[in-house]
Amino acid sequence: MKSEIPFMVSMYLAPIIAIFGGMMGMLYLHHSVQAYIFCFILMVIGVFLLFFARFPLYRRKIFFSFGTAFLDKKHKTLYFISYAFIISGILLSFLRLFLDKMKP
Secondary structure (H helix, E strand, O other): OOOOHHHHHHHHHHHHHHHHHHHHHHHHOOOHHHHHHHHHHHHHHHHHHHHHHHHHHHHOOOOOOOOOOOOOHHHHHHHHHHHHHHHHHHHHHHHHHHHHHHOO
16 A cells, blocks of 8 residues: 555655745745746746646546546646645735735
8 A cells, every 4th residue: 555645745745846946946046037037937847737738638538627537647647736826926926016006
């Protein structure tokens, strides 16, 4: 019987790494254009990962399905990691927008 620990670690650790990595990137990017480009790159990486996670479904000609019911464990992990990148990119872009509005 296989252990569930690597799956659980990837489920909880990937969003934390994506969000804190993005926050660290925001601290070092002083120009707002660079920060928005960084957020956009995070979201593009998430979309590419989402495509690769759903690729087995596309090969079976299942284009419109929600959730991970038809995915195996490896692709489920990739699916959740991709959404971690997409959501962290969106949240960080809103954070940067808020910080730009707070500047005098």
